[in-house]
Amino acid sequence: MKGIAYFLLILTVPLTLYLISGDKVIYYPPDEQHLEAQEELACLGCHGDDEAYPRLDKHPPKDECFICHKPKPTPGNGQ
Ligand code: HEC
Numbered sequence: 001m002k003g004i005a006y007f008l009l010i011l012t013v014p015l016t017l018y019l020i021s022g023d024k025v026i027y028y029p030p031d032e033q034h035l036e037a038q039e040e041l042a043c044l045g046c047h048g049d050d051e052a053y054p055r056l057d058k059h060p061p062k063d064e065c066f067i068c069h070k071p072k073p074t075p076g077n078g079q
C-alpha cells in the first residue's frame with residue numbers, strides 16, 4: 001500500500017510543475033520584424049514600455065519573451 005502512495009506522489013510532482021508552468025505559447029506573426037528579433041532586447045525595442053508597441057498592463061511581468069512566445073509555425077520556415 002505504501003508503495004502505491006509513494007508512486008502517486010512521484011507522479012504528482014511533474015504534473016503540478018506542468019500545470020503551473022501554464023504550458024501555453026502565444027504565437028507572434030512570423031513576419032520580418034519578428035523573425036529578425038532573436039533576443040529579448042530586440043523585442044523590447046518595440047514592445048518596451050515607452051516604445052511604439054508596448055505590452056498591455058495585464059501582460060505578465062516576465063521579460064523572458066521566448067518562454068511564452070514563439071513565431072507562428074508556417075509550412076516553410078522549418079517548424
Ligand atoms: C520592429 C518592431 C517589433 C519587434 C522588434 C518585435 N515586435 Fe512584436 N509586434 C510588433 C507589431 C507592430 C505588432 C502588432 C501586430 C502585427 O504585426 O500584426 C506585434 C505583435 C506582437 C505580438 C502579438 C501577436 C498577436 O497575435 O496579438 C506578440 C506576442 C509579439 N509581437 C511578440 C514579440 C516578441 C517576443 C518579439 C521579440 C522576438 C517581438 N515581438 C519583436 C512589432 C515588433
Ligand code: HEC
Binds near residue numbers: 044056
Ligand atoms: C510568462 C509568459 C510571458 C512572457 C515571459 C512574455 N509574454 Fe507576452 N504575452 C503573454 C500572454 C499570456 C499574453 C496575452 C495573450 C492574449 O491574452 O491574447 C501576451 C501578449 C503579448 C503581446 C500582445 C499585447 C499584449 O500585451 O497582450 C505582446 C506584444 C507581447 N506579449 C510581447 C512580449 C514580449 C516582447 C516579451 C518579452 C519582453 C513577452 N511578451 C514575454 C505571456 C508572456
